[in-house]
Amino acid sequence: MxxxxxxxxxxxxxxxxxxxxxxxxxxxxxxxxxxxxxxxxxxxxxxxxxxxxxxxxxxxxxxxxxxxxxxxxxxxxxxxxxxxxxxxxxxxxxxxxxxxxxxxxxxxxxxxxxxxxxxxxxxxxxxxxxxxxxxxxxxxxSPSMASKLLSEFALMIKKADSRPQLPTPRLTDREMEVLRLVAKGLNNRDIAKQLFISENTVKNHIRNILEKLQLHSRMEAVVYAVREKLLEIT
Incomplete structure (x- = not known):
């Protein structure tokens, strides 16, 4: 054997x-x-x-x-x-x-x-x-749609400024770090390297983020975070 x-x-x-x-x-x-x-x-x-x-x-x-x-x-x-x-x-x-x-x-x-x-x-x-x-x-x-998504982000932020702010689920500092890197398009392996943690830990953080925000996907979490002004897209 x-x-x-x-x-x-x-x-x-x-x-x-x-x-x-x-x-x-x-x-x-x-x-x-x-x-x-x-x-x-x-x-x-x-x-x-x-x-x-x-x-x-x-x-x-x-x-x-x-x-x-x-x-x-x-x-x-x-x-x-x-x-x-x-x-x-x-x-x-x-x-x-x-x-x-x-x-x-x-x-x-x-x-x-x-x-x-x-x-x-x-x-x-x-x-x-x-x-x-x-x-x-x-x-x-698709690249041609990426700029449209950023435009949609900007529009959501303007709308958010004009409505009362509701309390949002509290993410830990580490979860916010992970979410920011997800928003930059990094995969789990790259996030793990940048934060000096394991890929399994990254997966756990993302699962916790989705559970707290009651969302289904990484991309939806980024959209939510921008809309609620938890993230800034530059």
Missing amino acids: TGDGRQPGEEPSSPDPIRVLVVDDHALFRRGLQMVLEQEKDIEVVGEAPDGSEAVTMAVDTAPDIVLMDVRMPRRGGIDATSAIKQAVPSAKIVMLTISDEEGDLYDAIKAGAMGYLLKEISIDEVATAIRAVHGGQSLI
Whole structure:
């Protein structure tokens, strides 16, 4: 037996593939995306759905790691489906993959719990890279949408100035440090290095932040913190 518990000549076991559910009302696009992703050894497409209603059912049945979700679909849109999936399958991470570059859709998707918002202008080969990044804990936004998100932040701050301030949940100094680094786009590993703590400790802090703020995703926590003036985006 080898040092890692394998029998002599036995190949080391590979990690489980990332389980992906593809949701889009265009069958040709779904099929093309599935064909590309099936070429990736570390990704497995566990299902596809043509609308948000079917997506929720399939998410419950297949428990995917990642859901690639269109925004505009018949019967039930992607944003409403995102909220439902986050409630039914909290472990699923949802990435919007859409042609919509409207600020309202971006903000609503983040509020619903999406961890990514990518425009279909990206090459189909880049989708696999995005899946791995979000599965690893990162939040992704297409570059052309990032400036719109910052504009939305600025608008939220102006609105916050004009309304009475309500008490916000108290975050510890360390949790605020972690949240600021999340807002800068750092992943758990980089946050751990910068703060000289373990990745597991970072995960615990993020879980505590989300529980205190009653939110679902890292990106939503950043939006909330900016709106409540807990963070400043420069």
